[in-house]
Amino acid sequence: MTAVVRAHGLGKRFGRRWALSDCTVDIPAGRVVGLVGPNGAGKTTLLRLVVGQLAPTAGDIEVLGAPAGADATLSRVGYVAQSTPVYPGFTVDEHLTLGDRLNPRWDMRVARDRVESAGLDPRQRAGRLSGGHRAQLALTMALAKRPELLVLDEPLTALDPLARREFLQGLMASTAGSDVSVVFSSHLIGDLERICDYLLVLTASRIRLAGDIDDLIASHHLLTGARRDTGWPAGAEVISARHTERQTTLVVRAPRPVDDPTWTVAGISLEDLILAYLKNDAAGVTPLEVAR
Numbered sequence: 001m002t003a004v005v006r007a008h009g010l011g012k013r014f015g016r017r018w019a020l021s022d023c024t025v026d027i028p029a030g031r032v033v034g035l036v037g038p039n040g041a042g043k044t045t046l047l048r049l050v051v052g053q054l055a056p057t058a059g060d061i062e063v064l065g066a067p068a069g070a071d072a073t074l075s076r077v078g079y080v081a082q083s084t085p086v087y088p089g090f091t092v093d094e095h096l097t098l099g100d101r102l103n104p105r106w107d108m109r110v111a112r113d114r115v116e117s118a119g120l121d122p123r124q125r126a127g128r129l130s131g132g133h134r135a136q137l138a139l140t141m142a143l144a145k146r147p148e149l150l151v152l153d154e155p156l157t158a159l160d161p162l163a164r165r166e167f168l169q170g171l172m173a174s175t176a177g178s179d180v181s182v183v184f185s186s187h188l189i190g191d192l193e194r195i196c197d198y199l200l201v202l203t204a205s206r207i208r209l210a211g212d213i214d215d216l217i218a219s220h221h222l223l224t225g226a227r228r229d230t231g232w233p234a235g236a237e238v239i240s241a242r243h244t245e246r247q248t249t250l251v252v253r254a255p256r257p258v259d260d261p262t263w264t265v266a267g268i269s270l271e272d273l274i275l276a277y278l279k280n281d282a283a284g285v286t287p288l289e290v291a292r
């Protein structure tokens, strides 16, 4: 597997607190990777390590074959931070001119098309744009660089539903048939489901799950049966358990479909799979405890 990001034993500490711990992961090239996790899990920290804005406290990280943040890779990585930074005193058009000067692979046509479709006024100063339009400008700057790796930290939060859909369609159109790899953090699972084919789940500063979404869906199952506190199915790892007075519902990971007549087995949606890992994130807490 060719990896765009290779992290080994990666950790970042702020003061006494580890924002990211012991992260060992290879992010495959040419994929659209969804990064999910609860608030404060360490997603932004991981993304800032990827783009070289932070230096690791422990371990190492390689991006596009070089140490993260290396000069040689800067123009090959596009990044939109959560705050969607722009230059407030520059107009939209001046942003595009600056992008053209600074980036060897800049595509002015992509930039102008996006500005037009997002309804941005080229003469408007960026400092006066609405939050959603500022996000659109920041995304345009990242896409028009024609990066090999595009890193987006919750880019959709400020966009209205229509703009969100159009952005996702635009993103899919610009990634289809190209080699660009995308790492995309979001709390909006429906949006991730629409465009991602690879998933990373980060909870409590650790990677809990990484893999191809189709494989993860195939290896996780939803089991329902009569209420019980023991007697879990053999050969399956219980990820989460929920109980009503009469019924127990499990999310389990098992390489083969669970063959146990005391359970009704069903496929799992991406949303249920992610929620099972998010619920069961506190270290040392058993699935039974977190389910109540």
Ligand SMILES: Nc1ncnc2c1ncn2[C@@H]1O[C@H](COP(=O)(O)OP(=O)(O)OP(=O)(O)O)[C@@H](O)[C@H]1O
Pocket: 014, 018, 019, 037, 038, 039, 040, 041, 042, 043, 044, 045, 046
């Ligand atoms: N520059 C910093 N200085 C001190 N602590 C920080 C800094 N950046 C992040 N942290 C802490 O590191 C932890 C992880 O933060 P991070 O922003 O990476 O989480 P996140 O998963 O992106 O959260 P959210 O979904 O809320 O954006 C948090 O406890 C946060 O307070």
